[in-house]
Amino acid sequence: MWRVKPLSAIELRHLRYFLAAAEYGSFRKASSALAVQESSVSRRIRDLEGHLGTSLFRRHNGGVALTPAGQGFLRETRTALEHLGDGVTGVSAIGKSESGNLRVGLFSSLASGFLSTLFRAFDADRAGVRIDFSDGHPSEHIAAVRMRHLDIAFITGTTEHARCETAHLWSEQVFAVLPASHPLAAQPSLVWRQLVGQTFITSEQSPNNEVHDVLIRRLSDLGQHPEVHRQHVGRDTLMSLVAIGLGLTLTSEAATSTSFDGVVYRPIAGETISFCGVWLPQNDNPALRRLLSMARARSVIDQPVRPPSAPITWQSLGGLSQIRDRSP
Template structure:
């Protein structure tokens, strides 16, 4: 073969060129010898010589001057070397990035939330996950259970943390933790004298709920619980979000109920008391078609954290049989 400089088209390496050909070529260049290149690669010298000859045939130019003491690059070889190194570097970096993503150490997780992040299980989970996976971005989406389930089905979010324990067709789920249910009262309300309240203490109370999620779920929960006692509660919807509902409690507009994690957020003039025997279960829901490694790592951590917390709890009390959402 004649020795000619590589044309621009030849620097765009043909698809048929294998990664191994490039690796052998670069090793021979760096070692100055096929024999030394073979030793560095732990292969036979004949294999290096054959692969490089195949590479030269493919690109149509001689890459090395061959002599008794070793090899030296031709002009074509000198032109080809930067492209070969760049290709190897790109493939190596790409492979490393894919491996990082496959381990769940890179990427993003889209999370639907329906409960407070102020404290409790989710606060612990996201703090631990963020510490151990600093290159994974967590995107949080607030919404109703129906919104989240629809987004999961379309793979627009990876997971939603919802109330209840019921199985949902076409979704995977895992029950993870439970929280006490609290009533939020004005700080001077007569029930604040109690360390905990019963539903029978609340039968004559006026309740307020938000018209935004999870207001409807709280409305249904109150109706269900007080109907069991033969009472129909007085419930007044308020056209405010969660952040403004509790100040209305402080103003004396009515009581509301909420989950334990929400009580970490202090609102002036508001007191919380647990409702006796009432606990609220929470679960993670996701699509069985979801193969996001970063999400799978989050789910694995959530299950591990759940087991460690459950082992420390010996009495859950009675869990609601329905799927109320009280994380207001």
């Protein structure tokens, strides 16, 4: 391995001139190929030999030839420049978000809807970026974003979080999940009054904390505090509990693309739930910046324009004209 003193005195052009002279076997031909004066090539190579403390070329009437030391330095120089080229290419790809890593926290389904469309488009646009997904509770995701364990979290609500940037991106219809045998299953859509007196079961998993809150508010407004049983189970088990008649539950629109035996999905007219992205403003991950740009652009396409002063409400974006039958 070559030990060069002082290393800082050797410039990239020294190596370029050396490689050209070695390739052409002539300072004159090297200078012509590099579009510089022959004296510049000769002087830079002489400086390089001085820094290395050895001769790299034997001069003769027909040009120059590498010495044994020059042959060894040629191998090392080519290897060094290849590594430098790889580094430049790699950094450039990361800077263009064509490669790298992106850590994403989820509190919504990827089965369909906004996130499914977003990440399909992102993968097609930046296929070299590795994405690591994590399910979890919003409070856990926010803590992970602050600690830089996540680049971004997609969660319910529009609450601002200290030290973080928050952007409302999309809203989803709220659906009631009923046993297929339930009398209300025959209805194409529901209103809250039809759910008065029903027993509900909820889970702490996506995104039932938010829909639990709206459930309590809506039915309380109708004069009845609903009976809600919290279950420490995952979504699949919760759906099985609904199927065997232990209660109804609520879910968001993206989750309704997944079918479960014995249950049906019915939209609750005019009821939506908001979702946002949360990230650290100091996070300069190029892949994150590209994802945010695509998410904001898609949000403009997918969502109606809201005046800045208008609050985001659970009733917004709903409407019987937009309701579809969501039987599994």
